[in-house]
Amino acid sequence: ASAAGSGFVIDAEGLIVTNNHVIEGADEILIEFQGGDTLPAELVGTDPTTDIALLRVEPEEPLPFVAFGDSDAVGSRVGDWVMVIGNPLGIGFSASAGIVSARNRALSGTYDDYIQTDATINRGNSGGPLFNMDGDVIGVVTAILSPDGRSIGIGFAMSSAVATNVVAQLEEYGETRRGWLGVRIQNVTPDMVDAIEGLTEAAGAMVTDVPEGPAADAGILAGDIILR
Numbered sequence: 001a002s003a004a005g006s007g008f009v010i011d012a013e014g015l016i017v018t019n020n021h022v023i024e025g026a027d028e029i030l031i032e033f034q035g036g037d038t039l040p041a042e043l044v045g046t047d048p049t050t051d052i053a054l055l056r057v058e059p060e061e062p063l064p065f066v067a068f069g070d071s072d073a074v075g076s077r078v079g080d081w082v083m084v085i086g087n088p089l090g091i092g093f094s095a096s097a098g099i100v101s102a103r104n105r106a107l108s109g110t111y112d113d114y115i116q117t118d119a120t121i122n123r124g125n126s127g128g129p130l131f132n133m134d135g136d137v138i139g140v141v142t143a144i145l146s147p148d149g150r151s152i153g154i155g156f157a158m159s160s161a162v163a164t165n166v167v168a169q170l171e172e173y174g175e176t177r178r179g180w181l182g183v184r185i186q187n188v189t190p191d192m193v194d195a196i197e198g199l200t201e202a203a204g205a206m207v208t209d210v211p212e213g214p215a216a217d218a219g220i221l222a223g224d225i226i227l228r
Helices: 160-173 214-218
Strands: 015-019 030-032 038-040 042-047 052-056 081-086 094-105 114-117 129-131 137-144 155-159 184-187 205-209
Touching: 015 137, 015 160, 042 160, 052 160, 081 114, 081 137, 114 137, 137 160, 155 160
Parallel strands: none
Antiparallel strands: 015 052, 030 038, 042 052, 081 094, 081 129, 094 114, 114 155, 129 137, 137 155, 184 205
16 A cells, blocks of 8 residues: 655755654655655654654755744734645645634644644645745644545644654654643632632642652642642
C-alpha cells in the first residue's frame, strides 16, 4: 500500500516538515520535489500529539526552503488572506487561497492551537504549509471538518507557535519533551477567600486532586492554593 501527502522544506540541508499521519507506519518515505526529482527520506522524529513529523533528505545541492512566521502576529488575524500549497488528491502541486476563519481552535489534543481557514483543503494536502501574504509559514495543514471527506471550507492548520517548538525538539531529541506538574486545579473564586486562611484576594489556583506524579512527590496536597 502507498499513501501521499504534502510537506515543506525548512532548511537548505534537507529538513522537511509534514504530518505524523502522512508517514506513520511507513516502511519507505520518498520526497518528490516540484521539478520531478525524488529523494529518499529518513524519519528524524514524530509528535503524534500535535500530528507533526520531521524528515531529512540528503540533497546534492542546497535546497530552496521556506521559513516559519509568527502565527500570533499581524497577517494571521481573522479575515487575513492565507494560501495553502500541497498535493490534493494526488493530482500534483497546486495552491488554494482563503482567509483565516478563526483562531485557537482545539480539535482533540491537549496542545491544540489550530488556525481555521476556508482555503480549500483536500486529502493529500495534509502536512503542507499555510502561508500568510508575506510568504511565511504560519501553520501546518492537518485536518478538515466534513461529513463526507470533501472540503466544505472548514480546514485546520496547526499554528506555527506550536509547530516551531515541536520541530526544534524533534530535531534536537527525536521526540518532544514536555513539563508535567501533576495536579488538577480550579479557579479561586471570591466566595472562597473568607474560608481559606491566609488568602486575602481571589487569586491563584486551588489544587483539587493530586494523582501520582511530580507534585505528589513534592508534597502538594488537595486544597493547596498555588499563588505563583
